[in-house]
Amino acid sequence: MTEKNLWNDSSTRRDFLKTSTLASGAAAPLRQPAPPAAPAAGSRKDPYEIAKRFNRFLRVTDVTDGLDAVGRADLTLMDPAIRPLWMGMRFFGPAVTMRVIPTNRRMPPVSVADALKQHSIWSRMGGWHAELNPHLKPGCVIAMSTGGAKECGYWGSNNSLDMMSRGVAGIVTEGYCRDTDEVIMQKCNVACCGIGRTIIPGRVELMEVNTPVGIGGAMVRPGDIVGCDWDGCIVIPIEVAEEVLAIAARIAIDDKKTRRRLYDRLGRKPDETVDWESAAEYFKDLL
Numbered sequence: 001m002t003e004k005n006l007w008n009d010s011s012t013r014r015d016f017l018k019t020s021t022l023a024s025g026a027a028a029p030l031r032q033p034a035p036p037a038a039p040a041a042g043s044r045k046d047p048y049e050i051a052k053r054f055n056r057f058l059r060v061t062d063v064t065d066g067l068d069a070v071g072r073a074d075l076t077l078m079d080p081a082i083r084p085l086w087m088g089m090r091f092f093g094p095a096v097t098m099r100v101i102p103t104n105r106r107m108p109p110v111s112v113a114d115a116l117k118q119h120s121i122w123s124r125m126g127g128w129h130a131e132l133n134p135h136l137k138p139g140c141v142i143a144m145s146t147g148g149a150k151e152c153g154y155w156g157s158n159n160s161l162d163m164m165s166r167g168v169a170g171i172v173t174e175g176y177c178r179d180t181d182e183v184i185m186q187k188c189n190v191a192c193c194g195i196g197r198t199i200i201p202g203r204v205e206l207m208e209v210n211t212p213v214g215i216g217g218a219m220v221r222p223g224d225i226v227g228c229d230w231d232g233c234i235v236i237p238i239e240v241a242e243e244v245l246a247i248a249a250r251i252a253i254d255d256k257k258t259r260r261r262l263y264d265r266l267g268r269k270p271d272e273t274v275d276w277e278s279a280a281e282y283f284k285d286l287l
Contacts, residue, residue, distance in 0.1 A: 047094040047223045048139050050241050054092035055169075057279040058248050060229045062255070063092075063236060066248035070240045078233040079216030082174055084191045086184045090229040093141035093169035094238075095220050098132060099208040100154065100175065101147035107202030122201035130209040138167025141226040145213040146175035152203040153178025153196035160188040172226055172233050174216045175204075191228045249283035 054063065067076055107125075110118060122128075132142070142163060144154070155171055157179035163171060170189035176196030177183060183190055193216070210222040218235050220226060225236040236244055256276035263270055280287065 045242065047225060047238050047241070048137065050238075050245065051093045051139060051169075051225050053245055053283075054225060054227060054236075054248075055090075056282055057256075058092075058245075058252050059090075060227050060231045060234055062248040062252040063227055063244060064234055065251050066244035066246075067234070067236065067240075069247045070243050072237065072240065076218050076235040076237065078172070078218045078235065079174065079193065080232050081193045082172065082191055082216045082233050083193075084189070084228055084230060085177060085180055086187070087230050089170070089187075089189050089191070091141065091170035091189050092225055092227040092236075093139050094137075095143040095222055095224050095226045095235075096132070096135045096137075096140045097208075097210055097213045097220055097222055098130075098142060098144040098206060099147070099211060099213050100144055100149065100204045100206050102149040103127070103203060103205045105202070118199065118201045125201075126205075127201060128206045130206055132206070132209050133166075135210050136163075136166050136168060139169050140167075141169050141228075142171045142173075143213065143215055143220045143226050144171070144173040144175060145215045145220075146173065146204065149175055149204045151176055151194070151196045152198055152200060154200055154204065155183075155190055155192065157182035157186065157188075160190050161186055164188050170226075170228055172215065172228060189228070191233050246286040249279070249286050253279050253283065253287070 064077070067073065105125075107118065107122060110121065114121070136142075146152075146154075153176050155173060155175075155177045160171060160177070160183055164186075168189075170191065172191045174193050176194045177190050177192040178196045178198070180195050212219060212221045214220070215235075216233070220235050221238075223238050225238065225241050227234050227236065253276050256274050256279055260270060260274040260276060263274055
């Protein structure tokens with residue numbers, strides 16, 4: 001039966017495609033692609049140990065070049081609108097992810113006596129479907145997707161400082177941060193897409209913790225390494241993290257060497273950014 005006759009035989013398009021596939025010699029229908037999964041436990045080194053090494057001597061740009069070298073160019077760059085709140089912020093750490101979405105219901109008006117209870121009221125209304133705290137470990141990075149939520153200061157001066165007190169290395173969100181005068185003064189490591197004014201109740205709901213999410217156009221899975229400095233935020237898939245680390249270390253040392261020579265040419269006093277000897281000593285097992 002010809003292709004034309006198949007279409008005229010009142011078969012559906014799906015039937016036609018199936019028949020064509022079988023006729024071409026395929027043994028079985030094509031499988032649907034599997035959803036993105038978290039890295040398998042026990043298949044590699046502890047991501048917290050790997051992340052510690054990214055935190056010495058490496059910039060986001062060094063690591064980005066390493067990601068390019070292993071074929072992940074552009075795939076792991078978060079939207080450049082997601083920026084650290086203050087210059088000098090830098091961190092790398094395994095992701096603990098949060099999925100927050102806009103709500104479709106309002107908070108009821110509250111009395112003066114209940115003004116301080118808005119978050120607990122929202123909790124009783126079911127605004128939190130998951131708990132973050134049990135997943136936190138010193139050195140982790142909280143990575144939050146917001147599902148396109150409008151202005152909502154999910155992170156502010158109080159809860160971001162609470163996260164720092166628990167050893168969280170940083171917070172990366174495609175949403176907003178509020179109380180930013182205090183967040184900056186406190187040197188809380190928050191990278192966000194904007195500065196907001198409002199509180200959580202009646203605006204967003206926390207749906208899931210520690211599942212794969214999309215943040216600023218990049219996939220982030222629990223245990224992937226998230227990095228941030230003034231140049232922006234990136235994700236390092238854990239399965240290539242050690243290879244990226246080795247390449248980024250070489251790139252960083254070469255850059256420091258080159259700039260040291262330029263410092264000398266300009267008569268400029270060397271600073272820590274051109275201390276290639278210390279970087280080479282630290283990464284000597286990778287060179």
